[in-house]
Amino acid sequence: MTTPHFAPPPSPRAPRRDAALNRTAILDAAAVLLNQDSGSSLSAIAAEAGLTRRAVYGHFETRDDLILALLTRGAERIAANIHLDSVDSANGDSREAIARLGALLWREIGHVQVMAQFAVRGPFMAVVGEALAPLRLLLREVVERGIAAGQLRTDLEASLLARLIEGAALAVLDEATRTPLEGAAGAHLVMTASLGMAGLSWAESTTVVTRVGYTE
């Protein structure tokens, strides 16, 4: 430990402001590279951030520490928006709620992408799963209500359908890393994809989506 990974006790001076700047630069670089290859090296990440590998250890004790911080940051951003984003303001209509969740994901795409890389396999599964738990639980409940109300397809168990909708949304988010999609179009796609997996026709989905709208 050559530099403060912890809060300096009764700090005699404020930390340099480029410290926090570089820290986020590293996290951003990690997000980019880990999206392309979840096994990217620290040297690569440091270079992408415009720093040295050695400097990274001034901000994160361990490679795993860095990844953990990255995942935590993403989870916080998403959690902060679950409430603001009026998901539950879609009173009763599960279809609107699903659309709103899709829009939320699209807004946080940068953070969601990297979480998706570690969500399924590898040693970070548990962490990501825990971080995404409230989001998943919300979707699960919405789907259950929708099935009961006959708004969604009724041939699948709620929990399975919820996971499939999640998968459909992620497929779009993944496609977005290759096809340039401008804001509204991307959100529109995520929403219709989710609703399509949920059982709606294209026409129905479009109706719901325009009713919900999308604001950056």
Added chain:
Amino acid sequence: MTTPHFAPPPSPRAPRRDAALNRTAILDAAAVLLNQDSGSSLSAIAAEAGLTRRAVYGHFETRDDLILALLTRGAERIAANIHLDSVDSANGDSREAIARLGALLWREIGHVQVMAQFAVRGPFMAVVGEALAPLRLLLREVVERGIAAGQLRTDLEASLLARLIEGAALAVLDEATRTPLEGAAGAHLVMTASLGMAGLSWAESTTVVTRVGYTE
């Protein structure tokens, strides 16, 4: 090279029959482990196959060689079924064609899964892309016909929709690695997921799927 990676010239004797057996055992083991972690080590793969790491080098010169053989095997299986599977027997109806393609993927799930791991990122992208090209081209054409005929959603460009359908199908195949899905149910899911992304409602998809059917 301690053992024949090549055809023995005027072979004085037939190769032991457990050679071919072990070779496929290695490939199968690789398929299993590489699905879980695309960076699995040779030691792990060898162990999974019930062999030694050293023995693997008796069958494949290189780690990359092994992966390449695995991908090639998968591509061949799929290519062999594109014709047999009466995709184009869905005369004119793009929806049936998409359903049949979904069923084909489900039948070859073991091979498709591992290809999906290397399809998007990493140094094997090109190989996999080339191997899957005919399949993708076929889907691309089907989608184009479907859009023109007003059978599918018309708000997306054909090539983009084709990729999204592919993504939806893969999402289901991925889910299948965690949720045990028995034959017909899995095929049903892949088909409805693809058709849902294509714009059909659940009811429409079900109609198409039952019309197409599924035979193991």
Added chain:
DNA sequence: CTTATCTTGCACAACGGTGTGCAAGATAAT
């Protein structure tokens, strides 16, 4: 049974990645 084939077990060099130490340099706060 004899023999070629395949496997094992060990040893070794090479590579890339990680994590750490330390001294010199650059930079922003005060």
Added chain:
DNA sequence: ATTATCTTGCACACCGTTGTGCAAGATAAG
């Protein structure tokens, strides 16, 4: 301008993995 903070560049040890060599053992083909 001074000083604490942050970065750099080099050094090193450690680890896991890959690829190879070789001799002894197991196994299936003839």
